[in-house]
Amino acid sequence: MDLDDRKLKILQAxxxxxxxxxxxxxxxTISKYTDLNLSSATIRNEMADLEELGxxxxxxxxxxxxxxxxxxxxxxxxxxxxxxxxxxNMRDDLLEKADRMENLxxxxxxxxxxxxxxxxxxxxxxxxxxxxxxxxxxxxxEYQVLAVIVLxxxxxxNRMFKSDIALVKEDVxxxxxxxxxxxxxxxxxxxxxxLVQKLKSQVGAYQELVSEILDAIAxxxxxxxxxxxxxxxATNILKYPELSDMNKARDILSxxxxxxxxxxxxxxxxxxxxxxRGIQVYIGDETRVDSMKDCSVxxxxxxxxxxxxxxxxxxxxxxxxxxxxxxxxQNMMGQLDDIxxxxxx
Amino acid sequence: MDLDDRKLKILQAxxxxxxxxxxxxxxxTISKYTDLNLSSATIRNEMADLEELGxxxxxxxxxxxxxxxxxxxxxxxxxxxxxxxxxxNMRDDLLEKADRMENLxxxxxxxxxxxxxxxxxxxxxxxxxxxxxxxxxxxxxEYQVLAVIVLxxxxxxNRMFKSDIALVKEDVxxxxxxxxxxxxxxxxxxxxxxLVQKLKSQVGAYQELVSEILDAIAxxxxxxxxxxxxxxxATNILKYPELSDMNKARDILSxxxxxxxxxxxxxxxxxxxxxxRGIQVYIGDETRVDSMKDCSVxxxxxxxxxxxxxxxxxxxxxxxxxxxxxxxxQNMMGQLDDIxxxxxx
DNA sequence: TGTTAGCACTCTATAAAGTTGAGTGCTAAT
DNA sequence: ATTAGCACTCAACTTTATAGAGTGCTAACA
Numbered sequence: 001m002d003l004d005d006r007k008l009k010i011l012q013a014x015x016x017x018x019x020x021x022x023x024x025x026x027x028x029t030i031s032k033y034t035d036l037n038l039s040s041a042t043i044r045n046e047m048a049d050l051e052e053l054g055x056x057x058x059x060x061x062x063x064x065x066x067x068x069x070x071x072x073x074x075x076x077x078x079x080x081x082x083x084x085x086x087x088x089n090m091r092d093d094l095l096e097k098a099d100r101m102e103n104l105x106x107x108x109x110x111x112x113x114x115x116x117x118x119x120x121x122x123x124x125x126x127x128x129x130x131x132x133x134x135x136x137x138x139x140x141x142e143y144q145v146l147a148v149i150v151l152x153x154x155x156x157x158n159r160m161f162k163s164d165i166a167l168v169k170e171d172v173x174x175x176x177x178x179x180x181x182x183x184x185x186x187x188x189x190x191x192x193x194x195l196v197q198k199l200k201s202q203v204g205a206y207q208e209l210v211s212e213i214l215d216a217i218a219x220x221x222x223x224x225x226x227x228x229x230x231x232x233x234a235t236n237i238l239k240y241p242e243l244s245d246m247n248k249a250r251d252i253l254s255x256x257x258x259x260x261x262x263x264x265x266x267x268x269x270x271x272x273x274x275x276x277r278g279i280q281v282y283i284g285d286e287t288r289v290d291s292m293k294d295c296s297v298x299x300x301x302x303x304x305x306x307x308x309x310x311x312x313x314x315x316x317x318x319x320x321x322x323x324x325x326x327x328x329x330q331n332m333m334g335q336l337d338d339i340x341x342x343x344x345x
Numbered sequence: 346m347d348l349d350d351r352k353l354k355i356l357q358a359x360x361x362x363x364x365x366x367x368x369x370x371x372x373x374t375i376s377k378y379t380d381l382n383l384s385s386a387t388i389r390n391e392m393a394d395l396e397e398l399g400x401x402x403x404x405x406x407x408x409x410x411x412x413x414x415x416x417x418x419x420x421x422x423x424x425x426x427x428x429x430x431x432x433x434n435m436r437d438d439l440l441e442k443a444d445r446m447e448n449l450x451x452x453x454x455x456x457x458x459x460x461x462x463x464x465x466x467x468x469x470x471x472x473x474x475x476x477x478x479x480x481x482x483x484x485x486x487e488y489q490v491l492a493v494i495v496l497x498x499x500x501x502x503n504r505m506f507k508s509d510i511a512l513v514k515e516d517v518x519x520x521x522x523x524x525x526x527x528x529x530x531x532x533x534x535x536x537x538x539x540l541v542q543k544l545k546s547q548v549g550a551y552q553e554l555v556s557e558i559l560d561a562i563a564x565x566x567x568x569x570x571x572x573x574x575x576x577x578x579a580t581n582i583l584k585y586p587e588l589s590d591m592n593k594a595r596d597i598l599s600x601x602x603x604x605x606x607x608x609x610x611x612x613x614x615x616x617x618x619x620x621x622r623g624i625q626v627y628i629g630d631e632t633r634v635d636s637m638k639d640c641s642v643x644x645x646x647x648x649x650x651x652x653x654x655x656x657x658x659x660x661x662x663x664x665x666x667x668x669x670x671x672x673x674x675q676n677m678m679g680q681l682d683d684i685x686x687x688x689x690x
Numbered sequence: 691t692g693t694t695a696g697c698a699c700t701c702t703a704t705a706a707a708g709t710t711g712a713g714t715g716c717t718a719a720t
Numbered sequence: 721a722t723t724a725g726c727a728c729t730c731a732a733c734t735t736t737a738t739a740g741a742g743t744g745c746t747a748a749c750a
Contacts, residue, residue: 026713039723044714062713062730100504136483140499148483148493148503156491156503159445235602238595250583253598257580371742384694389743407701407742 001049008079009036010046011055015067015075019319022242024064069284069318072296076281076322083327104339106230108312108332113233116328118316119252121262124228125302125310129187130155130221135213137176139167147213149220153308157220163209171206178202179213188221227266227310229259240317243294251291256315261289265299266311278309279326284318296320300329302336346394353424354381355391356400360412360420364664367587369409414629414663417641421626421667428672449684451575453657453677458578461673463661464597466607469573470647470655474532475500475566480558482521484512492558494565498653502565508554516551523547524558533566572611572655574604585662588639596636601660606634610644611656623654624671629663641665645674647681 003011013034017025027043030036047065050056055071058064067075105122112120131152138146140160145167149157182199183191196214200207234256237243243252255261265282278301282288287297292315299313312332314325348356358379362370372388375381392410395401400416403409412420450467457465478495485491485505490512494502527544528536541559545552579601582588588597600606610627623646627633632642637660644658657677659670 024713028713040713041715041723041725042721045722048715058714060730062711062728064713133485134483136481136493138479138481138493140478140495144499146493146495146499146501148481148491150485150491154485154489154491154505156493156505158493158501158503160499160501232602235595235598238591238598244591246583246589249594250580253580253583257577369742373742385742386694386696386744387692390693393744403743405701407699407740409742 001053003053006036007046007050007053009034010043011050011067011071012075012079014047014050014056014065015071015079018066019321022240022317022319024059024066026064029064067318069286072283072318076283080323080326082330083323084331105310106232108336109230109232112312112314112328112332113236116314116316116321116325117233117236117239118314118320118325119231119233119236119256121229121231121256121259121265121311121313121315123230123263123266123310123312125304125308126227126266127153127225127308129189130224131185131187132183132217132221134184135176135179135217137172137179137213139169139172142166145172145209147216149217151221151224153305155224157224159213159216159220161209161212161216163206165205171204175203175206175210179210183217188218191218227263229262231256231259231262237315240319242319243317248291248294252295252315255289255291261291262313264288265297265313279329281322281326294318296322298322298325298329300333302333302340304340346398348398351381352391352395352398354379355388356395356412356416357420357424359392359395359401359410360416360424363411364666367585367662367664369404369411371409374409412663414631417628417663421628425668425671427675428668429676450655451577453681454575454577457657457659457673457677458581461659461661461666461670462578462581462584463659463665463670464576464578464581464601466574466576466601466604466610466656466658466660468575468608468611468655468657470649470653471572471611472498472570472653474534475569476530476532477528477562477566479529480521480524480562482517482524482558484514484517487511490517490554492561494562496566496569498650500569502569504558504561504565506554506557506561508551510550516549520548520551520555524555528562533563536563572608574607576601576604576607582660585664587664588662593636593639597640597660600634600636606636607658609633610642610658624674626667626671639663641667643667643670643674645678647678647685649685 010030013030013036014025017029017033027040027047030043030047031038031040047056051058051065055068055074056065057068059066102124105124109120109122133150133152133154135150136148138148140146143163143166145161145163147159147161149159151157178199182195191214199214200210203210234253237252237256238249243249265280278299280299282297282299284293284296287293287295294317295315296318297313297315298320299311301309301311303309312329314320314329316325355375358375358381359370362374362378372385372392375388375392376383376385392401396403396410400413400419401410402413404411447469450469454465454467476497478497478499480495481493483491483493488508488511490506490508492504492506494504496502523544527540536559544559545555548555579598582597582601583594588594610625610632623644625644627642627644629638629641632638632640639662640660641663642658642660643665644656646654646656648654657674659665659674661670
C-alpha cells in the first residue's frame with residue numbers, strides 16, 4: 001500500500017481542518033467538505049490506511065483522526081503552499097522605534113507576536129571572534145575614568161572605573177596611548193600574560209587600574225559573544241487549549257522565561273537549502289526541548305553581515321498555521337535585510 | 346461589639362492557617378491547634394462575630410472561613426511579626442555577577458524570585474532631570490563617528506553616526522569642542538532652538554550630523570528618564586491553585602510580561618513612615634491593577650542616592666507569606682544599600 | 691453570664707450510574 | 721472500487737447518590 005494521490009488529498013484535508021479547529025476530524029467532515037465526492041465510508045477506508053502508514057492517529061477508538069508528527073512533517077515539507085503575509089509597513093514601525101540593535105530585535109519579537117498570536121523569540125547575532133578596534137579613556141573626575149571599548153563591527157561598550165590614586169590628565173592620555181598600542185587589533189585570545197606584563201611595566205602607578213580595565217575588556221568581548229534571547233507574547237501559549245494544561249503551560253512558559261534552552265535553535269545541525277531564508281520547522285520532539293514536545297517551532301535566519309547571523313522563532317501549538325507563519329517570517333526577514341543593507345549606505 | 350484580645354487571637358490563627366493551606370479554616374481546627382483552650386462551639390460564636398465585623402467570610406454556607414482584604418490588612422498592619430530572612434551571601438552573588446546597574450537589578454529580581462517562590466519585579470531608579478556632563482566625539486572611520494554622552498550621575502550612552510561627507514580629524518575635534526561649550530551642564534529643556542541655531546552656525550558643513558547628534562542626546566536623556574521594569578519568576582504564579590485559573594493566570598502573566606501597569610507602584614501616593622525601608626503592602630484591589638485583584642504585592646524602596654529611588658516588588662497570592670516576604674525584602678534592601686554605598690568609597 | 695455538648699441542617703466535592711452522539715469498522719449490495 | 725447500513729465503542733456530559741466538613745442554634749452547665 002502506498003500513498004497515492006487521493007490519500008494525499010485526504011490527508012491534506014484532515015490536517016487543514018485540524019489546524020483550524022484543533023478537534024479530531026471525522027470521515028463525514030472530509031466527505032462533505034472536499035470536492036472528492038466520496039462517501040464517508042470510503043474516506044474511512046482510506047483513513048484506516050493512512051493510520052496504518054503512520055500519518056494520523058485516533059486519540060481514542062471512537063474519535064476522528066488527528067495528524068501525527070510524521071503527518072505534519074509531510075504536510076510542511078510537501079503540501080503546504082506558502083501564503084505571503086501582508087505585514088504592511090512593519091519596516092517603518094521598526095525603524096521608527098528602534099535605533100539600536102537590541103531594541104530592534106526586541107521590537108521584531110513583539111511585532112511578530114502581535115501579528116501571529118504565537119509566542120516568539122529572537123536571538124542576538126552570533127559573532128565569531130571579535131577584535132579590539134580601539135579603546136578610549138576619559139577622565140570623568142579626579143578619581144573616575146570612563147573606558148569606551150570599540151570592537152570590530154562597531155560594537156561599543158563602556159565601563160566606569162575608580163582609581164585609588166588621584167588621576168593626572170596627562171597620565172590618562174599616556175595610559176590611553178599605551179593601551180591602544182598594545183591592544184589594537186587583538187582578539188581576546190591574543191591577550192596573554194606576557195603582553196599584560198609588558199603593558200603593566202609601562203604604566204607606573206596605575207597597574208591596578210589597568211588590571212581592572214583589561215578584565216573589563218575581556219568580559220566585554222566575552223559577553224558580546226554570548227547569545228542573548230528576547231521573547232515576546234509568551235502568554236499567547238495560553239490561548240490554545242491543548243497547551244493550557246497547567247503543567248504543560250508552566251513548563252513551556254518557564255522555558256520561555258529562562259531562555260537558555262532556546263539558544264539551541266541557533267546552532268542547527270540540519271543544514272538546509274537556502275532558497276527559503278533558512279526557514280526550519282521543528283515539530284514536537286524535533287524541537288529537542290522536552291517542555292515543547294506538544295509545540296512546533298518555526299525559525300528563520302537573519303544575517304547582518306556575511307556569516308554573522310541570528311534566529312527569529314515562532315513557538316506555537318503543533319497545529320499552528322504553518323503557511324501564515326512561514327509567510328510572515330519570510331516577509332520579516334526581507335524587512336530585516338532591507339534594514340541591515342540600508343545601514344551601510 | 347468590638348475586637349477584643351481573644352477575637353484578635355482567633356483571627357490571627359485563622360489567617361496564619363489559611364496562609365499555609367489555602368483552604369477555608371473551620372472552627373474545629375482553631376479549637377485544636379491554638380493554646381486558647383476553647384471549644385469549637387465558642388470559636389464558632391467568635392467567628393460569627395468576626396464575620397459580622399468584616400474580617401473573614403465563608404466562601405459558602407457550610408465551609409470554614411477565609412480572610413477578607415480587610416482581615417489581611419489588619420494582619421499585615423498590626424499582627425505580623427517580621428521574620429528576618431537569612432538570605433545568606435546574596436550580596437556576594439550579586440556583586441560577582443553584576444558589574445552594571447541593569448544586570449544588578451535583573452539579578453535582584455531573579456534571586457528574589459528563586460528565594461520566595463513568587464513573581465518579582467524591579468524598576469529602574471527614577472531620576473529627575475539629568476544634565477549633560479560632557480560629550481565625546483571620536484571618529485571611528487572615514488564616515489562614522491562615535492558619540493559618547495555622559496550625563497550627570499555618570500550615566501553613559503553611546504551612539505554611532507554616519508556622515509555623508511568624509512570626516513576630517515581636526516573638524517571632529519572642533520565639533521567636539523563646540524558641542525561641549527554649548528551643551529555642558531545643560532538639561533534637556535534648556536536646549537532651545539536659539540541655542541541649536543547658534544551651535545549650527547559654527548559647525549560649517551556638519552550641520553546635519555549635529556542635528557542627528559542633538560536628536561540622539563535628547564532621546565538618550567529621555568529614555569534615561571523612563572522607568573524600565575524587570576520581572577522574574579512570573580511562572581511561579583502558576584504554583585498557587587487559586588491563581589491558576591486559566592483566565593486569571595493569563596491576565597496576571599500578561600500584566601507581568603507587558604510591564605506597563607507595574608510602573609504604577611513606583612509613584613505611590615500613600616507615603617509611609619520610613620523606618621521600614623518604604624515597604625508597602627497592596628492587598629487585592631489595593632493594587633489598582635485589575636488583573637491582580639486576587640494577588641498581593643509587597644514593594645520596597647531602594648535609594649541609590651538622595652531622592653533617586655526605585656522599587657522592588659513581590660507579587661503573589663493574597664495568602665502569601667507576608668512575614669517572610671517582608672523579611673526578605675528588608676534584607677535585600679540592606680544588601681543593596683551596602684552595594685550602593687560601597688560604590689562610592 | 692460565658693462556655694460547651696449535641697444535633698439538625700447545609701452545601702461542596704466526589705463517586706457512581708446513566709445518556710448521548712460522534713465516529714468507527716465491517717458486511718453485503720451496487 | 722464504492723457505498724449504504726448497522727452494530728459497536730467510547731469520551732463527554734448529565735443525573736443521582738453519598739460522604740464529610742462545617743455551620744448555627746438550643747439547652748445545659750459552671
